[in-house]
Amino acid sequence: xxKRREIFRELLSKDNVMIxxxxxxxxxxxxxxxxxxxxxALQGKKAAVVCSDRIPVxxxxxxxxxxxxxxxxxxxxxxSVDVADAKLLGDSFSGYADRIDYGIDHHPSNxxxxxxxxxxxxxxxAGELLxxxxxxxxxxxxxxxxxxxxxxxxxxxxxxxxxxxxxxxHQVAAELLQYGFEAEPINRRLFDISxxxxxxxxxxxxxxxxxxxxxxxxxxxxxFSLLENAGEDLEFGALSSIPRRIEGTVxxxxxxxxxxxxxxxxxxxxxxxxxxxxIAAVFxxxxxxxxxxxxxxxxxxEAKKRLLDEVFRHYDRVFGGRE
Amino acid sequence: xxKRREIFRELLSKDNVMIxxxxxxxxxxxxxxxxxxxxxALQGKKAAVVCSDRIPVxxxxxxxxxxxxxxxxxxxxxxSVDVADAKLLGDSFSGYADRIDYGIDHHPSNxxxxxxxxxxxxxxxAGELLxxxxxxxxxxxxxxxxxxxxxxxxxxxxxxxxxxxxxxxHQVAAELLQYGFEAEPINRRLFDISxxxxxxxxxxxxxxxxxxxxxxxxxxxxxFSLLENAGEDLEFGALSSIPRRIEGTVxxxxxxxxxxxxxxxxxxxxxxxxxxxxIAAVFxxxxxxxxxxxxxxxxxxEAKKRLLDEVFRHYDRVFGGRE
Numbered sequence: 001x002x003k004r005r006e007i008f009r010e011l012l013s014k015d016n017v018m019i020x021x022x023x024x025x026x027x028x029x030x031x032x033x034x035x036x037x038x039x040x041a042l043q044g045k046k047a048a049v050v051c052s053d054r055i056p057v058x059x060x061x062x063x064x065x066x067x068x069x070x071x072x073x074x075x076x077x078x079x080s081v082d083v084a085d086a087k088l089l090g091d092s093f094s095g096y097a098d099r100i101d102y103g104i105d106h107h108p109s110n111x112x113x114x115x116x117x118x119x120x121x122x123x124x125x126a127g128e129l130l131x132x133x134x135x136x137x138x139x140x141x142x143x144x145x146x147x148x149x150x151x152x153x154x155x156x157x158x159x160x161x162x163x164x165x166x167x168x169x170h171q172v173a174a175e176l177l178q179y180g181f182e183a184e185p186i187n188r189r190l191f192d193i194s195x196x197x198x199x200x201x202x203x204x205x206x207x208x209x210x211x212x213x214x215x216x217x218x219x220x221x222x223x224f225s226l227l228e229n230a231g232e233d234l235e236f237g238a239l240s241s242i243p244r245r246i247e248g249t250v251x252x253x254x255x256x257x258x259x260x261x262x263x264x265x266x267x268x269x270x271x272x273x274x275x276x277x278x279i280a281a282v283f284x285x286x287x288x289x290x291x292x293x294x295x296x297x298x299x300x301x302e303a304k305k306r307l308l309d310e311v312f313r314h315y316d317r318v319f320g321g322r323e
Numbered sequence: 324x325x326k327r328r329e330i331f332r333e334l335l336s337k338d339n340v341m342i343x344x345x346x347x348x349x350x351x352x353x354x355x356x357x358x359x360x361x362x363x364a365l366q367g368k369k370a371a372v373v374c375s376d377r378i379p380v381x382x383x384x385x386x387x388x389x390x391x392x393x394x395x396x397x398x399x400x401x402x403s404v405d406v407a408d409a410k411l412l413g414d415s416f417s418g419y420a421d422r423i424d425y426g427i428d429h430h431p432s433n434x435x436x437x438x439x440x441x442x443x444x445x446x447x448x449a450g451e452l453l454x455x456x457x458x459x460x461x462x463x464x465x466x467x468x469x470x471x472x473x474x475x476x477x478x479x480x481x482x483x484x485x486x487x488x489x490x491x492x493h494q495v496a497a498e499l500l501q502y503g504f505e506a507e508p509i510n511r512r513l514f515d516i517s518x519x520x521x522x523x524x525x526x527x528x529x530x531x532x533x534x535x536x537x538x539x540x541x542x543x544x545x546x547f548s549l550l551e552n553a554g555e556d557l558e559f560g561a562l563s564s565i566p567r568r569i570e571g572t573v574x575x576x577x578x579x580x581x582x583x584x585x586x587x588x589x590x591x592x593x594x595x596x597x598x599x600x601x602i603a604a605v606f607x608x609x610x611x612x613x614x615x616x617x618x619x620x621x622x623x624x625e626a627k628k629r630l631l632d633e634v635f636r637h638y639d640r641v642f643g644g645r646e
Binding site: 057159160161162163165166167168169170171173174175177178182183184187188191192193194195196199200202203204206207209211215218242244245246247 | 380482483484485486488489490491492493494496497498500501505506507510511514515516517518519522523525526527529530532534538541565567568569570
């Protein structure tokens with residue numbers, strides 16, 4: 001089997017390269033893609049990053065403000081970064097699914113759809129993996145590349161906050177910061193700044209949070225009426241994480257009425273004894289023990305009542321009834 | 324002049340050591356103090372951490388749940404950590420001001436009140452400095468010490484988010500994580516978890532945010548009526564940072580009516596051309612160009628009107644009048 005260093009050197013020897021990111025792009029797929037694109041450019045080669053979806057506001061500094069990314073040339077080589085499954089390329093690039101030459105990824109679930117794949121599931125992020133590959137292959141890069149790689153790493157680790165951070169992740173950050181760019185404005189943009197509209201919707205969700213079982217069961221709801229007139233830059237990730245942020249939450253529930261009488265539910269368990277995938281399964285959903293989801297096709301209030309009945313049944317079985 | 328390594332070795336040779344933190348304690352002063360305390364204990368010496376104020380909920384894991392910290396022995400040696408000025412010891416320890424043997428600090432403004440002081444203003448945190456001192460002096464320490472040092476560093480850098488983070492800060496984090504503890508629960512507790520009460524008050528503040536000059540001037544207000552019945556664990560840091568989190572904010576203002584008809588104002592400028600200390604000075608306050616404050620002794624609405632008149636005058640002078 002070809003060593004990853006050799007695959008990477010081969011990949012870098014190509015010209016006219018199209019770099020594919022995953023749909024609903026985040027900072028890791030975009031930062032890694034732009035870092036790789038920059039490395040090609042530094043070697044006088046042609047490369048372009050493409051993505052099937054709109055670029056979220058917080059990452060547009062990577063794309064120099066561009067909202068959509070499309071290549072205006074026919075590639076001789078196609079590389080995907082941070083894409084675990086060809087399905088995740090999104091509709092507009094699904095045609096490329098069996099034409100991908102190289103995949104660079106850190107997801108253990110990578111399906112191996114590319115002709116040659118480099119996967120390292122110990123890496124916090126595709127950005128950390130690309131940094132390692134560049135270092136192993138002794139490829140020099142510049143400050144702008146370091147900015148893109150740092151953005152990838154900080155973005156997939158929640159600014160070094162998540163459990164995927166290893167000592168090596170911090171070593172990579174240390175080496176990247178030595179390129180002399182300012183990381184603080186990047187982190188501010190990714191993690192602190194929101195539109196007033198986004199913050200007001202979050203505030204509205206928080207003001208209507210309901211707590212049960214004193215206060216182990218936390219429910220956040222987002223009715224369709226709030227979303228109907230919302231701007232298209234609204235990000236839902238922050239909204240669904242609200243219940244987990246509340247002290248004492250054991251089961252965190254967020255319910256978003258994404259269309260009238262259609263409710264998407266996300267369930268999170270903070271305790272190994274509560275398996276939320278079993279709750280989701282009752283309503284035709286699924287997922288993992290600690291994170292699962294399901295959908296209700298009924299009004300929000302009705303969905304909440306049906307879901308909570310089931311949640312209380314599970315909770316009370318484990319924790320011994322009403323407190 | 325005695326080298327810092329020698330001062331540090333001398334300090335570590337003492338027994339019966341009282342370690343003082345600063346008032347309104349944060350994770351850096353507490354984490355560094357408990358790390359040092361642990362190092363003494365590992366060497367079979369007696370040491371205790373003391374603090375003049377209540378320990379905030381998020382740091383009580385460091386103190387094993389203790390809310391107040393007092394030494395129950397008479398010390399032979401007193402060390403302060405992360406305390407720039409003896410005034411910051413707080414009222415109950417002001418009597419120790421001229422009895423402090425050693426100071427370990429990273430504030431360039433350290434007044435040199437201790438008999439011997441080790442200051443390193445390049446360190447992100449007192450925790451980073453203590454790590455360096457332990458390493459220089461080749462003092463081994465254990466996992467629990469590493470947990471305390473990591474807490475100090477992550478806490479003073481906003482989880483590696485602020486401008487005080489250097490490549491060395493990440494190297495220190497990498498070495499500390501090698502002790503094998505889980506950092507994610509620490510960061511979750513410090514940065515993600517809030518009481519529902521805290522979140523609901525933040526949500527209330529956000530729902531009443533006012534934006535002017537489309538939307539460069541952002542005003543968040545916290546009326547006394549909201550605080551009157553609030554629990555004593557409420558933290559105001561998060562509240563005063565809200566205006567700065569809003570996209571487009573150039574002048575971020577937060578106004579907290581801390582007593583009836585008494586309003587504390589915090590002003591932040593996100594643009595070098597706006598000097599908010601000049602605005603604060605008009606009302607008898609002061610501070611820095613980018614961060615200043617003042618107090619109004621009048622109802623909140625009246626204070627807001629008077630302040631905004633002045634803010635608009637400054638803003639319009641720089642940015643050319645109403646947009």
